[in-house]
Amino acid sequence: MGILEVKNVNKRFGGLQALGDVNLSVVENSCHAIIGPNGAGKSTLLNCLVGKLIPDTGSVMFDGQSVLGRTPYQINQMGISRVFQTPEIFGDLTVIENMMIPCFAKRDGSFRMHAYARSNQERDVIEKAEIMLEDVNMLDKRDMHAASMSRGDKRRLEIAMCLVQEPRLLLLDEPTAGMARADTNNTIDLLKRIKDERNITIAIIEHDMHVVFSLAERITVLAQGTPLVEDTPANIKGHPKVREAYLGETA
Amino acid sequence: MLGLTGKDFTLFLIVVVMVVFAPIILNPFPVDSAMAQFNAGYPDLMQRFLIFGIFAVGFNILFGLTGYLSFGHAAFLGAGSYAGVWMFKLLSMNVLPAILVAMVVAGLFSVVIGYVSLRRSGIYFSILTLAFAQMSYALAYSVLTPITNGETGLQLSLNDPRVLDGAASADGSLPVPTFFGLEMRDSWDVTLGGWAFTFNAGYYLCAIFMLVAFYVAIRIFRSPFGMMLRAIKSNQQRMNYTGLNTRPYTLAAFVISGMFAGLAGGLMVSMDPLAGAERMQWTRSGEVVLMTILGGAGTLIGPVLGAGFIKYFENIFSKINDNVLHGWFAFLPDGLENAIVWILHPFVGKGWHLTLGLLFMLVVIFLPGGLVEAGQRIGRLFSRKKKPADAAQKSTQSTPAE
């Protein structure tokens, strides 16, 4: 039994079958990559996992509990964090404030009326946020406006915001898209390190094969909303069906 | 100091000094000079500065921090006013219970309206609040006449029970609001050479409440709660996927700002114990939106400046009539004098709305941060002249969170 079990999930948008009978099992403490051509339904699948979309049929279980029928914030509180395809950060806030908010969410739950406290006195939260920033090599940008950073930095910040919550499952939607090569390699190193150090299960959508083959222990290939194959990276590389569907080559 | 960081404490101190000495600061012109009509240091107007300042500061907690634009906040001001007058009628002429009950009633009212309206965001939220406020206005005007006294407005009368101090009306005239015996209309006039200053009890009561309200607003801005509200404005989606339920945060902000409006309403009737339905009308709700944007939404001092600016215009600019204009330009040849007066006529007196409207447009287009941004730009201009190296360094590293 994996920590995440997706069974027979279907999702239609009008006439389009975005997901057709998707089954997916992600083993705890592993890194599972989901690849597939544009429009294959990868992001749609993630949306079904975090409560952004509700599948038409099927079940999604996380650690033995169904996530269906829960709102995004409840699903996050269960231990699932998500990085989006386009960075979703608090652009009007500073980097450190961006980091403090997930720390508050982790410490105080989904709502706490702390109107009389002072944010600059929340030592534990600030410390935790700074350690995480240090970890992703962004402490020098601590007081910058998040919106004014480069796209790569925004991504890194978003990943850090998810990590600081110590999620059990981290969902990444093309985390290195739009990043320079060096940033991509840094991100790969970071993800490898946190997976080893922190018991985090990772599910990653990625087009960059270099990233996929550096990180993934298992790969699922999605095409037109249906999983084609699921296997180890070594086997996927040479799989004729994959070459045909994904790389557009005929075997 | 007082749990405020250096910068905030300085700002608070400046506001305290300004408010305490306002009766002097706002009366810079000698009584019989031609400029005396620009003096704003009379109790009635100064009270209004503070009361609308409170209203706008509270509104800013909702709009400035969360970005939810309510078009119905006048309903809370009105509800607070009615509640206050009822306390005068039923309980006592002491302003304290009136003000407290005004805040509680406005708070309860905003729980209901906020709970429903916050199910939507953006323009739909604005429309819902507007609808609620207009409904309240219409009800106050007609159906709820037993409570609101309809068109006439709710007033004190000699046969009110006033269970605690009914005796106050024994001499046959209507009683006046007091603070443990100190009448709100009590004033102390000081004449110094050609200048006259009025220190009014009601004004200083408003001042105390306004300073407390301003202090509370600073603390909210600097609290984790305030940070959450700013985060909601910035990216609600990220909030949800970070495990935070935005609804209670926005509702709390809504209710707090509703209670600020209630406080303003309670103070209003403490200065003048009369409440009418027009206080709930949508134009009133629009006014507080203008104040906040004009001063600078999301800034601490902006709403106070905006409230002062608009109230000054409404009361002072509107008094400039053709006679005054003729007086000013009398030194010009007759034809030219008439021409200038003719040109200026639409912008002054009853036309003050036109000038204010133009100013508002200029601010929104050229100074999106409102008067506060104007102040900052001027400040930067000076500091750049003085020490360019320092200013350049500052602009690369933005202000820290604390």
Ligand SMILES: Nc1ncnc2c1ncn2[C@@H]1O[C@H](COP(=O)(O)OP(=O)(O)OP(=O)(O)O)[C@@H](O)[C@H]1O
């Ligand atoms: N909310 C929606 N409403 C209607 N159609 C949608 C919606 N979301 C996605 N789709 C469609 O579903 C299909 C799958 O989209 P999805 O975003 O999941 O693809 P993807 O695999 O993530 O692609 P990419 O690699 O480009 O990100 C696409 O054809 C898309 O147009």
Ligand SMILES: [Mg+2]
């Ligand atoms: Mg996608």
